[in-house]
Amino acid sequence: xxxxxxxxxxxxxxxxxxxxxxxxxxxxxxxxxxxxxxxxxxxxxxxxxxxxxxxxxxxxxxxxxxxxxxxxxxxxxxxxxxxxxxxxxxxxxxxxxxxxxxxxxxxxxxxxxxxxxxxxxxxxxxxxxxxxxxxxxxxxxxxxxxxxxxxxxxxxxxxxxxxxxxxxxxxxxxxxxxxxxxxxxxxxxxxxxxxxxxxxxxxxxxxxxxxxxxxxxxxxxxxxxxxxxxxxxxxxx
Ligand code: ADP
Ligand code: MG
Numbered sequence: 001x002x003x004x005x006x007x008x009x010x011x012x013x014x015x016x017x018x019x020x021x022x023x024x025x026x027x028x029x030x031x032x033x034x035x036x037x038x039x040x041x042x043x044x045x046x047x048x049x050x051x052x053x054x055x056x057x058x059x060x061x062x063x064x065x066x067x068x069x070x071x072x073x074x075x076x077x078x079x080x081x082x083x084x085x086x087x088x089x090x091x092x093x094x095x096x097x098x099x100x101x102x103x104x105x106x107x108x109x110x111x112x113x114x115x116x117x118x119x120x121x122x123x124x125x126x127x128x129x130x131x132x133x134x135x136x137x138x139x140x141x142x143x144x145x146x147x148x149x150x151x152x153x154x155x156x157x158x159x160x161x162x163x164x165x166x167x168x169x170x171x172x173x174x175x176x177x178x179x180x181x182x183x184x185x186x187x188x189x190x191x192x193x194x195x196x197x198x199x200x201x202x203x204x205x206x207x208x209x210x211x212x213x214x215x216x217x218x219x220x221x222x223x224x225x226x227x228x229x230x231x232x233x234x235x236x237x
Pocket of ligand 1: 047048052069071074
């Protein structure tokens with residue numbers, strides 16, 4: 001434990017919560033399958049970034065996480081890589097419908113970036129990802145969702161529209177990510193986020209990432225995450 005504490009300190013990682021898994025040093029330490037390791041190498045990712053070193057083993061253990069780290073620190077892969085593992089761990093993938101992984105992001109640009117990152121890793125497994133945000137035809141989006149997917153990356157408003165149109169059902173969604181939660185609140189998406197969370201089964205794994213933790217975001221985290229581990233990297237938070 002002393003050694004783990006020293007390692008965390010050397011990376012400027014702070015954690016709080018019960019039974020926090022130890023940080024990894026390499027992607028090999030995460031126990032990823034060879035296909036995923038190849039996809040990671042193909043991205044040119046040689047070793048995990050600081051937030052990834054601590055967040056990856058926690059998310060892979062199935063725990064809820066509050067991740068606080070500045071922009072550009074590699075937060076996306078810290079929820080996308082475990083999401084692929086989570087999806088591949090589901091028994092009988094084809095039996096039910098609707099996405100397994102649901103990611104909410106504040107803007108279409110961010111949603112699109114996450115979608116591209118998710119696709120890179122999902123491809124190796126034939127996992128389907130859909131992007132759902134404003135500015136695209138609702139009918140086209142409806143059709144795409146109806147065709148089926150395991151991952152949805154969405155802005156909150158458009159995802160609500162699609163749920164109302166019954167373009168997708170949330171019965172098998174068990175992995176929820178709220179990315180850039182502070183910005184989603186700044187943009188007034190709190191009611192939509194609460195509605196989405198309310199439509200996803202309570203036994204889900206929930207991850208919340210944010211650059212800052214204003215009181216309203218803190219309150220949401222308390223309400224929608226279960227026994228979370230908080231990981232803070234650097235001066236933020
Ligand atoms: P954040 O969400 O924290 O702002 P991103 O997930 O968008 O950061 O990542 C920032 C950049 O770092 C992206 O270009 C991404 O491809 C790259 N990146 C992520 N993880 C690694 C890694 N382990 N090694 C090298 N580059 C990485
Ligand atoms: Mg990000």
